[in-house]
Amino acid sequence: xxxxxxxxxxxxxxxxxxxxxxxxxxxxxxxxxxxxxxxxxxxxxxxxxxxxxxxxxxxxxxxxxxxxxxxxxxxxxxxxxxxxxxxxxxxxxxxxxxxxxxxxxxxxxxxxxxxxxxxxxxxxxxxxxxxxxxxxxxxxxxxxxxxxxxxxxxxxxxxxxxxxxxxxxxxxxxxxxxxxxxxxxxxxxxxxxxxxxxxxx
Amino acid sequence: xxxxxxxxxxxxxxxxxxxxxxxxxxxxxxxxxxxxxxxxxxxxxxxxxxxxxxxxxxxxxxxxxxxxxxxxxxxxxxxxxxxxxxxxxxxxxxxxxxxxxxxxxxxxxxxxxxxxxxxxxxxxxxxxxxxxxxxxxxxxxxxxxxxxxxxxxxxxxxxxxxxxxxxxxxxxxxxxxxxxxxxxxxxxxxxxxxxxxxxxx
Numbered sequence: 001x002x003x004x005x006x007x008x009x010x011x012x013x014x015x016x017x018x019x020x021x022x023x024x025x026x027x028x029x030x031x032x033x034x035x036x037x038x039x040x041x042x043x044x045x046x047x048x049x050x051x052x053x054x055x056x057x058x059x060x061x062x063x064x065x066x067x068x069x070x071x072x073x074x075x076x077x078x079x080x081x082x083x084x085x086x087x088x089x090x091x092x093x094x095x096x097x098x099x100x101x102x103x104x105x106x107x108x109x110x111x112x113x114x115x116x117x118x119x120x121x122x123x124x125x126x127x128x129x130x131x132x133x134x135x136x137x138x139x140x141x142x143x144x145x146x147x148x149x150x151x152x153x154x155x156x157x158x159x160x161x162x163x164x165x166x167x168x169x170x171x172x173x174x175x176x177x178x179x180x181x182x183x184x185x186x187x188x189x190x191x192x193x194x195x196x197x198x199x200x201x
Numbered sequence: 202x203x204x205x206x207x208x209x210x211x212x213x214x215x216x217x218x219x220x221x222x223x224x225x226x227x228x229x230x231x232x233x234x235x236x237x238x239x240x241x242x243x244x245x246x247x248x249x250x251x252x253x254x255x256x257x258x259x260x261x262x263x264x265x266x267x268x269x270x271x272x273x274x275x276x277x278x279x280x281x282x283x284x285x286x287x288x289x290x291x292x293x294x295x296x297x298x299x300x301x302x303x304x305x306x307x308x309x310x311x312x313x314x315x316x317x318x319x320x321x322x323x324x325x326x327x328x329x330x331x332x333x334x335x336x337x338x339x340x341x342x343x344x345x346x347x348x349x350x351x352x353x354x355x356x357x358x359x360x361x362x363x364x365x366x367x368x369x370x371x372x373x374x375x376x377x378x379x380x381x382x383x384x385x386x387x388x389x390x391x392x393x394x395x396x397x398x399x400x401x402x
Binding site: 183 | 252253328329340352
């Protein structure tokens, strides 16, 4: 198909598709003339994935490129893909205070979770705990235990659901599932809060 | 205390504190001279709350003002506060496609959840489902059931933990807890994924 048809299928203006081509997020089509190229179904799939990462995923072009490089590398293991996705994805907090980083580490030990000390979500947890403390919001261990229980149950099922057919498909599933299921989880927590508070009113 | 001390306690430059005063996020101090005012502990608390909302909460000045108005209104019920917080808070998705809005509504019926049809998290859920579909990521009801179970368990405990002492404190707890516990939940899900994938490697 031509670029105009590709853009239509992806639900995007032609100028945006050309931008993704220039930025290297989308691979070039097969040249058919000096200024024309032919695109296939793989380009449509890729365009939809780019759109999802930049849109709902909230990724920058730079971060999307890093994630797409992981998706494209068939030698990446699922664990390495998770790590790479977590490094690429927002939020990327600044340096949290050492005491909150210590608390985050001690919580992980409390739950028996293993984690690389340079893992971005560890810093993200410490930054989030710091923000809560700055807002004078108490976070006793028992409250965080409940959140950890919910997160662990989801993660167990998330990782078990990773398809084992092809490495590329597994990696895509992990990256997309990490980014795009987060807004689902947050929306559901808020909806559940509304339901519970309405019942108690 | 003077504005310089207030700024120091809040960990912010004096210029930023003056900006919050001009924007009406922070109430004026008690005037002590033509160009000086005295501030109290309530100003420190408020400054820390503003910092948390704009920082970790990711709110715009406009959205923070809307949330603070809810916090300041003692006649607001917890349920109304939740609704106001959910209207003020990002993300505020565009109009999701009607078929995804229908799916979101039917999922809520499946779980027996009550929800106002104009509730922002309902639109957020529909937008998130749309992004997943656009990325060709299957979301069978069974997968969403697991996320709903986790969200319901957290929401039940979130709402039960709301302090009942004063209305203002209850509202502040709901608003801050809604915004600032979300990064905790997302960080924990990613950490739990890393733990599970490391164990399975």
